[in-house]
Amino acid sequence: MTRFAPNRRSFLKSAASVAATAAAARLALPGGAWASTPTPEVAGATLGYIALTDSAPLIIALEKGFYEKHGLTGMKIEKQASWGATRDNMALGSAGGGIDGGHILRPKVHLYSTGSVMQNNQPLPMYNLLSLNEQCQGISVTQAYADSGVGLDAGPLKEIWAARRAAEQEIPVAMTFPGGTHDLWMRYWLAAAGIDPTKDCDLIVVPPPQMVANMKVGNMEAFCVGEPWNEQLVNQAIGFTACTTGELWLNHPEKVLGMRADWVDANPNATRAILMAMMEAQMWCEDDANKDEMAQILSRRQWYNVPVADIAARIKGEINYGNGRQENRTDLAMRFWGENGSTSFPWKSLDSWFITENKRWGYLPGDLDTAALIDRTNRSDLWIEAAAALGLDVSDKGDSRGIETFFDGVSFDPADTEAYLAAHSIKAMA
Incomplete structure (x- = not known):
């Protein structure tokens, strides 16, 4: 022990x-x-x-x-x-x-x-x-699964992926670094639904800023990454967030x-x-009073070079999952202190x-x-x-x-x- x-x-x-x-x-x-x-x-x-x-x-x-x-x-x-x-x-x-x-x-x-x-x-x-x-990371999936029912429960993917495997198709699922947090969140989410991440899909490594572009061209079925990339995916209507990582483990x-x-x-x-x-x-x-200014600073070209709208909402717990679900969950906001x-x-x-x-x-x-x-x-x-x-x-x-x-x-x-x-x-x- x-x-x-x-x-x-x-x-x-x-x-x-x-x-x-x-x-x-x-x-x-x-x-x-x-x-x-x-x-x-x-x-x-x-x-x-x-x-x-x-x-x-x-x-x-x-x-x-x-x-x-x-x-x-x-x-x-x-x-x-x-x-x-x-x-x-x-x-x-x-x-x-x-x-x-x-x-x-x-x-x-x-x-x-x-x-x-x-x-x-x-x-x-x-x-x-x-x-x-x-917290305040996300697991997002391609828009093709919008009617599958996949969410915090990854279970609906099990049968879909089994059929894909039987047809000898690859199922690329992205994380950011082997053994890193995003890899572990993705593995935990899948395994909890009886999906073996080492056998039932193909885990690949993609840098965080390249996640949205890769899903846009069909290079992956799902990904786990931090913000602002899940929000950007939703804002560009390319996919939706199945769950945030705070829903897997509150205050992780x-x-x-x-x-x-x-x-x-x-x-x-x-x-x-x-x-x-x-x-x-x-x-x-x-400090909530500083969140909008923080989003403005981070959005600048020399830092993230993304729209303010991709940053501002989720740090406050305002979550648009992108599949018709929208919640104000202050308990899922990003905590810094x-x-x-x-x-x-x-x-x-x-x-x-x-x-x-x-x-x-x-x-x-x-x-x-x-x-x-x-x-x-x-x-x-x-x-x-x-x-x-x-x-x-x-x-x-x-x-x-x-x-x-x-x-x-x-x-x-x-x-x-x-x-x-x-x-x-x-x-x-x-």
Whole structure:
């Protein structure tokens, strides 16, 4: 049995100590300035992002001056063509013309660090520093299935695809990176309906900004991707959204700020400054009063280069599914900060789910030590320090968010991952 049991008492004791130190320093200075915030070792870092709405905190921190506020005058936020390009540029590092970190799929921290997706399987040590957002991705299908009844239940596709298979036809279904979040959401949705994603369809990799164009020309039956691409699909009447990923797992984690471990270790002061700037950007993004301005900023040519209408609605939970269904679901809106930073905090138990799912589908070995991998990649301690320096309450932050429950009734207990795996009959692990 793989166990992931937090030592909450010692963690909270440490967190409380950091918070107390921060509070004392703020009281000692006019205006609540942070007395011992050290000068960053470098002027900034080079961070990558994909044109997905959940990269907003990286961009807003630049646009609103939060990096400069914390002493980072040389930050570079650079668009990446695909998640594969992000991986390759992360391996190079900024010294080699690449990036030091950025907006990445949460499992990539583990996939890079183990070397499982790297060239020659060479491990690239990474840190998960901060969770950028929760939910607001989508699973969309071609307009040809408009009358099939497919929705949160993927079941109607089972018989249709079985007939297609019998006729020896390919059934291309797109995700954005093997073992990444979109791959896992698509696999979970299909498997919950008794469709084996490794046998009953053909999973392909397509970069997020190319999803809509590829479905338009008939290159795929369905895809899973983040916004604004599901919304754009609907706005162009090319397909419809079967479900949002928040319907699969309410308040699920999505992207993270991941950085090369060697950069963080060499630049602890700059890392803290980046975290503080990013946290302030997340709080700004979370504020409903800022959502329309955020959509305007992200839509610009230098960032996403898409119409504002493709961004603005779903971040608020205003969902036009495109098949005659339209709902105002504030519970499915994109979360950037959450209550007291609960969205931003990189809970270790959530890392455990992604590692377990990657084991389920054969991307990571079944005997991999989950807890050991999390301990060397998750730097929630640095999040605690940065939050305390901002004067935030960190007393409720530990290792585990608790037991998670999915739309099909399956629960994930991070202290008993084998029970979770046993609950699923469809899997690719040995």
